[in-house]
Amino acid sequence: MNVRTLCLSILYEGEATGYDIRRLSVEGECAYFIEASFGSIYPALAKLEDEGLVTSRTEQQSGKPSKKVYSITEAGRTAFADELLAPLAPDTLRSPFLLFARYARILPPELVEERVNDYLQQTVAAKEKLDGVPTGSGCHAADKWVINYGRAIMGVAEQYLRTHMHELITMARAEPKKDAAE
Amino acid sequence: MNVRTLCLSILYEGEATGYDIRRLSVEGECAYFIEASFGSIYPALAKLEDEGLVTSRTEQQSGKPSKKVYSITEAGRTAFADELLAPLAPDTLRSPFLLFARYARILPPELVEERVNDYLQQTVAAKEKLDGVPTGSGCHAADKWVINYGRAIMGVAEQYLRTHMHELITMARAEPKKDAAE
DNA sequence: GCCAGCATATATCGGCCCGGCATATGCCCG
DNA sequence: CGGGCATATGCCGGGCCGATATATGCTGGC
Numbered sequence: 001m002n003v004r005t006l007c008l009s010i011l012y013e014g015e016a017t018g019y020d021i022r023r024l025s026v027e028g029e030c031a032y033f034i035e036a037s038f039g040s041i042y043p044a045l046a047k048l049e050d051e052g053l054v055t056s057r058t059e060q061q062s063g064k065p066s067k068k069v070y071s072i073t074e075a076g077r078t079a080f081a082d083e084l085l086a087p088l089a090p091d092t093l094r095s096p097f098l099l100f101a102r103y104a105r106i107l108p109p110e111l112v113e114e115r116v117n118d119y120l121q122q123t124v125a126a127k128e129k130l131d132g133v134p135t136g137s138g139c140h141a142a143d144k145w146v147i148n149y150g151r152a153i154m155g156v157a158e159q160y161l162r163t164h165m166h167e168l169i170t171m172a173r174a175e176p177k178k179d180a181a182e
Numbered sequence: 183m184n185v186r187t188l189c190l191s192i193l194y195e196g197e198a199t200g201y202d203i204r205r206l207s208v209e210g211e212c213a214y215f216i217e218a219s220f221g222s223i224y225p226a227l228a229k230l231e232d233e234g235l236v237t238s239r240t241e242q243q244s245g246k247p248s249k250k251v252y253s254i255t256e257a258g259r260t261a262f263a264d265e266l267l268a269p270l271a272p273d274t275l276r277s278p279f280l281l282f283a284r285y286a287r288i289l290p291p292e293l294v295e296e297r298v299n300d301y302l303q304q305t306v307a308a309k310e311k312l313d314g315v316p317t318g319s320g321c322h323a324a325d326k327w328v329i330n331y332g333r334a335i336m337g338v339a340e341q342y343l344r345t346h347m348h349e350l351i352t353m354a355r356a357e358p359k360k361d362a363a364e
Numbered sequence: 365g366c367c368a369g370c371a372t373a374t375a376t377c378g379g380c381c382c383g384g385c386a387t388a389t390g391c392c393c394g
Numbered sequence: 395c396g397g398g399c400a401t402a403t404g405c406c407g408g409g410c411c412g413a414t415a416t417a418t419g420c421t422g423g424c
Contacts, residue, residue, distance in 0.1 A: 001278035002380070009281060019402050030284065033277040040381045042404055065388055065402045084285055088278045088297060090304065095215040095273045096183035098331070099191060102212065103266055104324040115270060122272065142286040142353050149280070149342055156338045160331055171324050184409070201373050222410045224375060247373045247417060370421080380411080391400085 001089055003040040004048065008080040011054055011072040018042050018068070029133050029143055032126060032150050045070055053079050101168060109172035116168055120161045127154035183271055185222040186230065190262040193236055193254040200224050200250070211315050211325055214308060214332050227252055235261050283350060291354035298350055302343045309336035 010021050018041050025036045048054045053076035060066045072080075097119050104112050130150050133139070192203050200223050207218045230236045235258035242248045254262075279301050286294050312332050315321070 001276070001281055005281070009285070012285075017402070018404090030281065033275050033280040035274065035276075035382095037382050038402095038404075039383070039406085043381095046404095061401085067402060081288060084282055084289060085293065088282055088300075091275065091277045091279060092217065093215050093273065093275050094183070094217075096270045097273060098215040098328050099183055099187070099212065100266055100270055101328050102322070102324050103191070103194075104327075105322060106263060107266060111267065118270075140284070140287060142284050142350065145286075145346065145350055145353070146280050146283050148346070149339075152338050152342045153335060156334050157331075160334045164327065164330070168324065168327055171327070199373070200375090219411050220373095220375075221377085221412070225409095228375095243372085249373060366424095368421100368423090370419105372418085372420105374416085376415080377413090378411105380409105382407105382409080384406090386403105386405080388402085389400100391398105393398090394396095 001034070003036045003044045005080070005083050006034055006036050007041065007044050007048060007070075008053065008072065008076055008083070011070055012077065012080055015069050015071050017070065018045055021045075029139070029147060032130065033146075048076070052076075104168055104171040105173055107172050109169055112172040113169050116161065116165045120158065120165065123154055123157050123161060127151060127158060130154065183216070185218045185226045187262070187265050188216055188218050189223065189226050189230060189252075190235065190254065190258055190265070193252055194259065194262055197251050197253050199252065200227055203227075211321070211329060214312065215328075230258070234258075286350055286353040287355055289354050291351055294354040295351050298343065298347045302340065302347065305336055305339050305343060309333060309340060312336065 006025060007021055010016055010024055016024070018038070021041050022036065022038055025031060025034065025041075045054065045056075049056055049070070052073060054070045054072055056068045056070045058066055058068050097115065100107075100115060101112075130147050133147055188207060189203055192198055192206055198206070200220070203223050204218065204220055207213060207216065207223075227236065227238075231238055231252075234255060236252045236254055238250045238252045240248055240250050279297065282289075282297060283294075312329050315329055
């Protein structure tokens, strides 16, 4: 599930520029399970155009720099559908916070408290972003299904953090510094 | 939270070879939130040794190839503790399955059913692996906290999939092929 | 009994991807 | 009027993954 496929999936729903694709991948309704950066989106789009899976037209804009609007071709739709038929790669989660949490015993309680609070805030913010997605118009039924899955996950994450964060804070070392050398 | 830090975190708990680190990262108690491959572990260890954060000794073995056992140094412990003090990068989730799910409408129901069943199996297996972790001896209190967080998440994921998987299957197209061209 | 496959163990390489930077420009706010 | 921000494209260094190479003994199926 590479950036190439992500671009095709977004263009499958309609025209977009590279910038749009980045924005949708970071702020859009699938932002919580897949992301991509400019450094991979632009080369991916160029390659897709070479292969004839997308086409582009340059649109002049007053003031703003002119933009390159990409559209998916018939071949692109077929290629995307074919990629969905291929076996799925397993999900991957990367959580710097959970690595941090495992070492609470060698960290000052104030820091653990700050980090776990930040993490709770992020979780709540992510959940609220999903709650705020309009479930009408350009949103397919499966999109709602995926969003509700995310809501369910964020919900328990929030609940677990609220009820158990104090346990983690009490695991932090009260002594300054020394334990790290044990 | 790079491979370098992952290596330090594992060596913080005791000696290990590059192979051990790989195994612990894939099968160990933190496998569900961070992983690394040989291609990044071995270069990372070599660099850490250059910098004096770890040391190694070569251990001859009858039959098996001789192994290089790494140990963390005092400087390594300090460097690891310092890295934990730095601001945390946000969690990232990458889910090919959820991208697949969004396009149920252009996929055959049998395929959607198969994929969602596989995904449920994987979720259940991941949860059972966490349930099977021995919560005694070499396992710190914070490790249990992290594992219970994972259990809570996997639990709702399983529940959501069981109660809502049929909705997703009914969203799949009954017609063979054509909708992809719409 | 023999061979395939697997587990152990280290290491490299191509290629994907991210984050930061450069470039360009007009708008808004202080 | 100047700094920062939003729009927009694109490159580059470096990090990381997956595949592959190399070596070897054990185990299970035929």
